[in-house]
Structure formats: C-alpha cells, structure tokens
Amino acid sequence: MKHLYVTDMDGTLLGRDSRVSSRSAEIISRLSKSGVPVTVATARTPATVEMLLEDTYINIPAIVMTGAAMWDRVSQRYMDVMYPEADAAWRVMCCCREHGVNPFVYVLRDNTMLEVYHNGRMNSREWKFYEERCGLTRKRFIFDDPHAYEEPLAGTVLIFAVGEGRAIESVAAVLMADGRLSVSSYRDIFNPDVAYLEVFAAGVSKAAAIGKLARQIGADTVTVYGDNLNDLSMFAVADDAVAVDNAMPGVMEKADRRIGANYEDAVALDMAMCARAEGFRV
Template identity: 50%
Template sequence: MNRTLYVTDMDGTLLDDTSRVSPESAEIITDLTRRGALITVATARTPATVSPLLAHTVTSLPAIVMTGATLWDRNSMRYIDTRFISPETSRLIRAAADRHGVNPFIYTFDDKGMLTVYHNGERSIHDDKFINERMKLPLKRFHIDEPAGMNQSIPNTVLFFAMGPCERINALADDIRRSIDCSVSNYVDIFGKDVGIIEIFAPEVSKANAVKRLARDINADRVVVFGDNLNDLPMMRIADLSVAVDNALPEVKNAASTVIGPNTSHSVARFIAEDFERMQ
C-alpha cells in the first residue's frame, strides 16, 4: 500500500474564511486518519493556536509548527526536534532589527518547555492586537517590556517575529539575508495587505525541510502538500504533488501541480479523501 503523507498549510488553505477548520473538513480528516491516512499541518502558527483550531480534528502525526522550527506532538503535548538560534546569531538579528526600526517578538522556551514570548519597545496597533488575541492562551506566555527581554541573547530562542510596514520589513529581510546565517521569510499578511511579516529562524529551518524529515521518519513514499501563500512555495517544490487552493496567490497557483477549490469549500479535506481512495 502506498504511504502518502498529506501536509496542509492552515491559514487560507485548510482554515475557512472565519479562520476555523469547518465541521465538514474536521469530520473528513478525522475519518481518514482513523482509516490510516497520514495527515498533518505545516504552519507558521504555534501550538497555542494550532491546538484549539484542531481540537475537533483527529490526526496521528505531529504538527509542523513555527514554519518547521519544531514539531508538536498533539498527544503528549510536547515539542519535538526543535532548531534553536545561536546566541551570537540572536545578537546580530536584534542589532539589524534596531537599525531598521523593527521591534520583534522573540520566541523562546523556558526551563519547563513553555513557549515564552518577549517584546520590548514601541508597539503598533497590529502588535497590540496580536498580543491581546493570544495573551490568555494556555500554551504561550507573553512578557512585555520586562528587563529579561532586553537580554541580547536570550537562551533557547527559536523565532524572531515582527509585523510592520512592508518597506521596513522587506528592508530588514534583505539586510539579514546579506549578512546573517539564518532562515528568513517575509511576506504580506493575508489579513492586511499593507502589513509585512518577517519570521527569522535558525539556518535551514523551513516547512520544506520539516516535511522532508517527517516523511523520512514515517517512511512515506509520496508527499502531497497544500498551500496558498509564498511561504508555502518551498514545501510545494519538494512534494510529489503540490496543490494550491483557488484563493492562493498567483505565484503559488502557477507553481502548483494542480489547483482545487477555495478554502471556503472544504476543498483540502475533499481532495485528500479523493486522493486517499484512489491510492488504495
């Protein structure tokens, strides 16, 4: 029997226009998983939001979270195979962010493995909205304008994340790519076209590399991925079959092997169901 690994992005792909997994999608994926389908997600999100979003969706594989910097075992509720940014690289990134007037969120793990997020300095309305929507989530702790957040090389740093004007974010991304050995992703926020987002990880962190490691670990002989945004392109390039939803960016649709319906029509779950049946 063919062992196909199905990996789907969340926002704009698996999630509908209310940023939820629809009941129909949850039911389809749960049923397929119980029949042996190998399905997971690959997302920039952290488990703090992934876990509640997938609360009614059964999957057997760890979720690829934080753009592949770590995996999240939903059953044991622990992080697996985390890639940390070195202290020296952290110092260089913070210096570059200061030069471009960007105040990033710094994601770290505390001694108990809790995801801990620091932010110091000026905040935009987007930053405040981001914090307020996540402040009470049980799997994430925010520390705002605390002295510990001024440490230039906070231990166990996994991610630098920032939002801001596209020109400022893009300039920071270009600067870092030229001078610092790390993984950088910058793109336009799907919820605000004038807002740029940057994510900075340890070298070689990507959804693509995490998908390849997971496929190897479970002995998958075929990989099918689903996406909608530019940060999905690397994993789409390494897949045997790459699928774009109809609402995807033009660059993503052009790069995909096939284009399906929009994220508002349970399209990912329905495609997986059809493909799973065909491969049996």
C-alpha cells in the same frame, strides 16, 4: 508504499471563518484513524493550532512555526526544534535596535510553553498582534524584561517584528546576508506601509520539515495543499502539489493540479478520494 498528506492551514484547510469546518474535521479524523498519515504545516504556533484542530484527530505530529518545530498533539510537546545560533540571534537584536524596531522574541521553555518577550512601547500593530494572542494557553507574554534585549535568550526559536515598512525591510536586507539565519519580510496586504519580519535558524522551512517528517514515518510519496506564496517551498519537494481554487496566481502556476476552494472542504474531500484510490476504506 506510504503516502503522506500535508496541508497548509490559513486559506487552504481553514474556511472563510478561519476555522476547520465540521465536515473537514470529520473526514480528516476518519482518514487518520484508518491509518492515512495526514498533518498540517503552518506558520502558527501550537497555541492556535490546538484550538483550531480541537475537533480534528491527526495521527502524526503537526509542522508548526514555518517548520522550526513539530508539535506532538499526544504528548503536548514540541519536537525537532531548530534554534538559531546564539551570536546570530544577538545580531538580529542589534540590527533591530539600530533601526528602531522592537521585536517579539519567542523563547521555548521545557518543550511545552512559549514565552514571548517584548521591550519598549508597542505601536498600534504590535498592540493588535498582542491582543489577538494574549488569552491563549501555551503562550505567555513578558514585557520590559531588562535581560531580554541585552543578550540572546536560551531557547529562542523565532524573532518576529511588525512595524513601519522601510525600517522592517532595512533590517531584513542586512540579515538576509547572514547564512546562519532564515529571514523573510513581507508587506501587509491591507496596509502596504506596514511590514512583517520573521527570523529563524538557517534551514527552517515547511519543505525541510516535510522532508524530515516523511523520513521519520517512512513515507514514499507526499501530497501537499496550499494557497499562498509561502507554500511554494512545499510544492517544490512534493510529488503531488495541489492548489485550492482560491490560491494566488503564482501558486496556481506551480501546482500539479487544482481542486475546489478552501470554503468547500476541498482539501479533506481530495484526501479522502486519493486514499480510497489507494485502497483505504474511508
């Protein structure tokens, strides 16, 4: 039997400093080199995944962008990318424009580089979002391109927006009725007047990507680790759903078991314990 281990990053594998500790990096690298299939499933793009896993070796692709794609760290290329239909993506842009929302449009080029388009004056939240990402490799921002909002751009993977809560939620309410799209909207935990919107192709989720990856590598059993409500789809398809001690109450309720907190290297230590029980010498 092959046992696949998948962990969320923020709040789960990453510690309080939003980094992978040297101890966790060493344990996961050792597991991977011993043949244990270990990977991450995250909403992040490879631009930050590569930076955070710089000292961590994993032997199978990473699940990125909430499952819209996988990232092969060896070839440095995107794999199994899910694109929304062109007319569905165009509907998103029209709906955003009708509600005064200027989204970031993520376009994949040559399976290696993300181009992120934005038109119009940025609000403070959009500017902060840009500033935190503008220096990253594998991601390039392009502003005020006259074609970006006029027609669906080939290679669009994600349409993301941040702004006034009511406007964002109005857009989400309209788009959620479109069966060609996967739509999520949520309020900022620090400022409830601000909301976020993420739009992918229909069927995009961490859970779907985990199922696809498990089939690709021939895994019979899957253990997942998470902390937040967006990890519950993973829990639903896992044989072993594990919540870290700092997880939200709703995640705790759905977990099969509970381990230590993210800042205690709990995920890596639990993976090692399970691998040893299966006979791996790690």
